[in-house]
Amino acid sequence: MLTVLALLVGALVLLGAVAWWLARSAIGARAVHGGVALAGLMLAAGGVAGLLAGPAVLALPFGPPWGPARLALDPLSAWFLLPVGLSAACAGLFALGGVHGPVPPRALVPWPIFLAGMALCVLAADGFTLLLGFEAMSVASWVLVAQDHAQAENRRAARLYLGFAGFGGVSLMLAFGLMAGGAGDMAFAALRDAPPEGWRAAAVLALVLAGAGSKAGLFPLHVWLPLAHPAAPSHVSAVMSGAMTKVALYVIARCVFDLMGPAQSFWIGAPLIVLGAASAVIGALRANLEDDTKTLLACSTIENVGLVAIGLGLALAFRGADLPALAALAAAAALLHALNHAVFKTLLFLAAGEVLHGAGSRAIDRLGGLVHRMPVTAWAALVGVAAAAALPPLSGFASEWLLLQALLAAWRVGDLAFQMGAAAATALAALGAALAAAAMVRFWGLVFLGRPRTPRAAGAEEGGGAARWALLVPAGLTVLLGLLPGVALDLAEPALRLMAGAAAPRTGLLVVGAAEGGARYWPLLVAVLLALAVGAVLWAVRRRAPSGVVRGPAWDCGFIAAPAHLPFGDPASQPTAAGFGQPLRRMLGGSLLAAREGVAMRPPGSMAPARLDAGFADPALVALEGPLPRWRDALAGQAERLRDLSIRQCLGLTFGAVVLMLVLLAVLERG
Amino acid sequence: MAMVWGILAQALHIALILAAAPLLTGVLRWLKARMMGRRGASPLQPLRDLAKLLRKTPVLAENASAVSRVAPYVAVGAAVAAAALVPSFARGMAFSPLADLILVAGLLALGRVAMALAGMDVGTPFGGLGAAREMSFAVFAEPALVVAALTLAILAGTTNIDTIAGAFREGGLGLRVSLGLALVGMVAVAIAENARIPVDNPSTHLELTMVHEAMILEASGRHLALWEYAAMLRLALWLALLSAVFLPFGQAPAGAAPHLWVVGLLAWVAKMGALALALAAFESAIAKMRVFRVPEFLGAALLLGLLGAVYLFVSTGLS
Numbered sequence A: 001m002l003t004v005l006a007l008l009v010g011a012l013v014l015l016g017a018v019a020w021w022l023a024r025s026a027i028g029a030r031a032v033h034g035g036v037a038l039a040g041l042m043l044a045a046g047g048v049a050g051l052l053a054g055p056a057v058l059a060l061p062f063g064p065p066w067g068p069a070r071l072a073l074d075p076l077s078a079w080f081l082l083p084v085g086l087s088a089a090c091a092g093l094f095a096l097g098g099v100h101g102p103v104p105p106r107a108l109v110p111w112p113i114f115l116a117g118m119a120l121c122v123l124a125a126d127g128f129t130l131l132l133g134f135e136a137m138s139v140a141s142w143v144l145v146a147q148d149h150a151q152a153e154n155r156r157a158a159r160l161y162l163g164f165a166g167f168g169g170v171s172l173m174l175a176f177g178l179m180a181g182g183a184g185d186m187a188f189a190a191l192r193d194a195p196p197e198g199w200r201a202a203a204v205l206a207l208v209l210a211g212a213g214s215k216a217g218l219f220p221l222h223v224w225l226p227l228a229h230p231a232a233p234s235h236v237s238a239v240m241s242g243a244m245t246k247v248a249l250y251v252i253a254r255c256v257f258d259l260m261g262p263a264q265s266f267w268i269g270a271p272l273i274v275l276g277a278a279s280a281v282i283g284a285l286r287a288n289l290e291d292d293t294k295t296l297l298a299c300s301t302i303e304n305v306g307l308v309a310i311g312l313g314l315a316l317a318f319r320g321a322d323l324p325a326l327a328a329l330a331a332a333a334a335l336l337h338a339l340n341h342a343v344f345k346t347l348l349f350l351a352a353g354e355v356l357h358g359a360g361s362r363a364i365d366r367l368g369g370l371v372h373r374m375p376v377t378a379w380a381a382l383v384g385v386a387a388a389a390a391l392p393p394l395s396g397f398a399s400e401w402l403l404l405q406a407l408l409a410a411w412r413v414g415d416l417a418f419q420m421g422a423a424a425a426t427a428l429a430a431l432g433a434a435l436a437a438a439a440m441v442r443f444w445g446l447v448f449l450g451r452p453r454t455p456r457a458a459g460a461e462e463g464g465g466a467a468r469w470a471l472l473v474p475a476g477l478t479v480l481l482g483l484l485p486g487v488a489l490d491l492a493e494p495a496l497r498l499m500a501g502a503a504a505p506r507t508g509l510l511v512v513g514a515a516e517g518g519a520r521y522w523p524l525l526v527a528v529l530l531a532l533a534v535g536a537v538l539w540a541v542r543r544r545a546p547s548g549v550v551r552g553p554a555w556d557c558g559f560i561a562a563p564a565h566l567p568f569g570d571p572a573s574q575p576t577a578a579g580f581g582q583p584l585r586r587m588l589g590g591s592l593l594a595a596r597e598g599v600a601m602r603p604p605g606s607m608a609p610a611r612l613d614a615g616f617a618d619p620a621l622v623a624l625e626g627p628l629p630r631w632r633d634a635l636a637g638q639a640e641r642l643r644d645l646s647i648r649q650c651l652g653l654t655f656g657a658v659v660l661m662l663v664l665l666a667v668l669e670r671g
Numbered sequence B: 001m002a003m004v005w006g007i008l009a010q011a012l013h014i015a016l017i018l019a020a021a022p023l024l025t026g027v028l029r030w031l032k033a034r035m036m037g038r039r040g041a042s043p044l045q046p047l048r049d050l051a052k053l054l055r056k057t058p059v060l061a062e063n064a065s066a067v068s069r070v071a072p073y074v075a076v077g078a079a080v081a082a083a084a085l086v087p088s089f090a091r092g093m094a095f096s097p098l099a100d101l102i103l104v105a106g107l108l109a110l111g112r113v114a115m116a117l118a119g120m121d122v123g124t125p126f127g128g129l130g131a132a133r134e135m136s137f138a139v140f141a142e143p144a145l146v147v148a149a150l151t152l153a154i155l156a157g158t159t160n161i162d163t164i165a166g167a168f169r170e171g172g173l174g175l176r177v178s179l180g181l182a183l184v185g186m187v188a189v190a191i192a193e194n195a196r197i198p199v200d201n202p203s204t205h206l207e208l209t210m211v212h213e214a215m216i217l218e219a220s221g222r223h224l225a226l227w228e229y230a231a232m233l234r235l236a237l238w239l240a241l242l243s244a245v246f247l248p249f250g251q252a253p254a255g256a257a258p259h260l261w262v263v264g265l266l267a268w269v270a271k272m273g274a275l276a277l278a279l280a281a282f283e284s285a286i287a288k289m290r291v292f293r294v295p296e297f298l299g300a301a302l303l304l305g306l307l308g309a310v311y312l313f314v315s316t317g318l319s
Helices: A002-022 A026-052 A075-097 A110-123 A127-148 A152-180 A188-193 A198-216 A225-231 A234-259 A266-289 A293-320 A324-359 A375-388 A395-408 A416-448 A466-483 A485-491 A493-500 A523-544 A577-592 A619-625 A627-644 A647-670 B002-035 B045-055 B066-085 B101-120 B125-156 B161-170 B177-193 B221-246 B258-285 B291-318
Strands: A056-059 A070-073 A550-552 A596-600 A611-615 B059-061
Touching: A002 A026, A002 A056, A002 A070, A002 A110, A026 A075, A026 A110, A026 A485, A070 A075, A070 A110, A075 A110, A075 A234, A075 A324, A075 A466, A075 A493, A110 A127, A110 A234, A127 A152, A127 A225, A127 A234, A152 A188, A152 A198, A152 A225, A152 A234, A188 A234, A198 A234, A198 A266, A198 A293, A225 A234, A225 A293, A234 A266, A234 A293, A234 A324, A234 A493, A266 A293, A266 A416, A266 A577, A293 A324, A293 A395, A293 A416, A293 A493, A324 A375, A324 A395, A324 A466, A324 A485, A324 A493, A375 A395, A375 A416, A375 A466, A395 A416, A395 A466, A395 A485, A395 B101, A395 B125, A416 A577, A416 B101, A416 B125, A416 B291, A466 A485, A466 A523, A485 A493, A523 B045, A523 B066, A523 B101, A523 B221, A577 A596, A577 A611, A577 B125, A577 B291, A619 A627, B002 B045, B002 B066, B002 B221, B002 B258, B045 B221, B059 B066, B066 B101, B066 B221, B101 B125, B101 B161, B101 B221, B125 B161, B125 B177, B125 B291, B161 B221, B177 B221, B177 B291, B221 B258
Parallel strands: A550 B059
Antiparallel strands: A056 A070, A596 A611
């Protein structure tokens, strides 16, 4: 199996290489997208096969100078192949339907390499291969983000993304270097044998959280994500949000659960819980304030990554406190939510892409009423929206239910400070989930319901063929994962055992639940109960009430009738994106996101209109964009002085550097 | 045998709560009218209103989509499903393994989202305003509810409502400060979720107070009847939840023979009546607060819930 997957990664790289020539024709471009979709499907199948079969290892016949590159398919890798594969398969299918002619090679070449990088990162069994995959993923996705570089905001997004990707890569390299220690053997087996302790463990944790956490979008290193994810083409946005964040979470899970060894204190989970709770709230709140569909979805990704991080942190804490059953519960919540989010966020991004094709805009204030013109997209997106809003019986509810159960049991860890922090994290996770529900209602309601806000939206056209299937497949998967999370968790059982350090309690096909005696959730029965209740209500109403409806004009709340050239009514009398977000901007935005809202009144007698000035600024971006450019300028100014040095001073510098190196070498040799 | 009793109790419970919901609203309105010195309509008036609305053909806006026609059924279906899970006169009903507090919150959220989307369907300013406010209030209500559930889950070991009710009835937990704080938090959430004073006024159509009414402004005929009925069911559900968790006296234990059900039924009617009286008195005594004061109200509930949990940690840590 692993050999097939390794060959698949190689084939993807090859596909990327030949894509240069294939891009010249529509058929060739379709072949590349079809190849990516097929590869995604095979990766997901490989994940399932890897979970069913035992672990496998493979040493490649090439690699870095100090040893072969190693691959392994253990349960944790196999589980994370699922979100990567499913997301890429749907996105490839979607892109297939969107090709109508030759494509610029820069849009096509990095696309298979992006997927190859993610697969390589997940399959790696030594630090070098993992970093190679991680960096391939970063660079390929950067090229895709920078694809539409004609627009200034895309250039800014790509620049910021490149900076964060570089920072993340360096942090991860340092983390693996610190784990490998003096021996320098980066194979996972060797790293496991010498787990870091004391300050080294703390440093490794901090570096991994900085490196992989910035890629996953954990607060406060999330600031690039709402800019870069939307800047890429829609199918790439879907994979970046659906799969790339999961690969980053996989790197975190691999390092903290596997490579750092089981003998860590329960406090090691605390940073993940804190950062996860902060991400959940900030991400979901920003999703309520953004007025661009894809930016909104990217902010919702930050929220979901935060929830997964809380689950991972709780699992670590439970394992450190020797509560394996609860650790398995928290790990199950994290793994299931990672998969669920990959599927429904892919669906939502693809739906936003379909809206962009059909109605020509990403701005909520230029859309509206699309449920009439694009019904399939609208209803498929509603499934994803309901899952993202954690409504039963869809997939998001199942995993967030598990997460809440794990949080409600966090007091069992025993330490008073941890208990208080966990209680606060419980409140923040619930706040994040409720904010996400508000954001999703805002997204679907403003884009698909109401009246068209522009003539372009009124004339929107739905795509067909492959793009339609690319929406229907993840929508169906979201329903399936919602109704049968027990099947997914049974599949994840070996991965849970690896993470929790003990056998996870088997919960059965129809039910998921906490340990013995705890609460249970029966999604299929809940769905049947809901269907019965709705059916009974329908039957009872049918018996008493006359059927059919009468159509009439809507009462427009006292606004004067719209002129004849506005057949859909006055767009200004509909709620706008900013207007719908106003209550939350006022209630929470002021304190958390420095939101401002004020009216600039004109002096008496002036004919100019009063203006509403409203907006917000992410404090993390402000904190970074303030000092960092200043430091860069200061550093550049210092470096400029080197140019004015005389030849003697230049030689002196070189000599000094050599002496310093020799001293360092001597110290290291002796130590 | 216990299974037969369980199914029978479940069927009885569903019939009871479906019938009790309009009556409870009627009684509450009548009590409020009496306290304000009016004579008040008969407690049966909501039933008559529903029957009248059902007979009328709904008028829909020209651009209304299927959401306007489907959402009322989803909302009532979710409310019925949630109400079927909250025990009333007996524990150990057939659905009791399903009766999870978080699931009930999820089902209520499903109804809330259905209503918010229905409010946005036509694209009128009012509907959008109401939907935005409703979702914003829920943002504060849900954490408060989950934190209250934290205290209950620590004391009872689970979030299953049936087990919590049983633990509080038989476990001899006594009066606990944490439980009291959780009660305050849950009452605040119940007030917000049911759009009662001081969060929203259920009996006005004044623009500034409108949250719940703004979303169903476009509904008429059977759709309006369904929205009204869903609101009544939610109120009955919340009062039943409060009485099941915090006032578990008289409830027939799981598997008990039907003669204990009579006691349970009488106790339940008395408890619901007492809660309705308390709610009516509370609503008559205070004024509605400004919309942007609601986060303070629910934030206080959240903090009290957290305080209850912390108190529990400290007290169990010391003992």
